[in-house]
Amino acid sequence: MAGLSDKRCVKVSRYRLLLLPALLGSVMILTHCDSGPPPGGGPTYRELGCNLCHGEGREGTEMGPSLQAVHEHWTPEKLSTYLEDPESYLSTDERLKAISTRFSAHMPQLPMTEEQKRLVIEFILKSR
Numbered sequence: 001m002a003g004l005s006d007k008r009c010v011k012v013s014r015y016r017l018l019l020l021p022a023l024l025g026s027v028m029i030l031t032h033c034d035s036g037p038p039p040g041g042g043p044t045y046r047e048l049g050c051n052l053c054h055g056e057g058r059e060g061t062e063m064g065p066s067l068q069a070v071h072e073h074w075t076p077e078k079l080s081t082y083l084e085d086p087e088s089y090l091s092t093d094e095r096l097k098a099i100s101t102r103f104s105a106h107m108p109q110l111p112m113t114e115e116q117k118r119l120v121i122e123f124i125l126k127s128r
C-alpha cells in the first residue's frame with residue numbers, strides 16, 4: 001500500500017511540474033492584460049484624480065460613469081470644451097444629461113494645464 005501511494009505521489013508532483021509553468025503563464029497573461037492604463041495619459045488621468053470617479057481601468061464607479069467607450073461619442077475638440085466647463089456642456093447634451101441622473105455629484109471642472117488636458121484626452125480616447 002505504501003508503495004502505491006508513493007507512485008501516486010510521483011504522479012502528482014509530475015503534474016505539478018507541468019501545472020506550474022501553465023499557472024505562471026496564465027498569471028503573466030492576466031497581469032499583462034490587467035497592467036492598468038497604457039503609458040502616456042495614464043499617469044495624468046490619475047494625477048488629476050479622474051480615476052477616483054471613473055475607476056482605475058476607466059470602468060466607472062458609483063461616483064462616475066465608465067469612460068471605456070468615450071471614443072464612440074467624443075472628438076478631442078469636443079472633450080477639450082467639455083473638460084473646460086463640464087457643467088454648462090451638460091445642458092447641451094441629452095445623452096450626458098441622462099447619464100448624469102445616475103450620479104449624485106456632477107463631473108467637476110478640474111484645473112489642468114494644456115499639456116495635462118492633451119494627455120488625458122489622448123488617454124481616455126484610446127479604445128481598449
Ligand code: HEC
Pocket residue numbers: 045048049050051052053054063064065066067070073079086090096099100101103105106107108110120124
Ligand atoms: C467627482 C467625480 C468625478 C471626477 C473627479 C471626474 N469625473 Fe468625469 N464625470 C463624472 C460624472 C458624475 C459624469 C457624468 C456627467 C455628470 O453628471 O456631470 C462624468 C462624465 C465624464 C465624461 C463624459 C462621459 C460620457 O459618457 O460621455 C468624461 C469624458 C469625463 N467625465 C472625463 C473625466 C476626466 C478626464 C476626469 C479627470 C480630469 C474626470 N472626468 C473626473 C464624475 C467625475
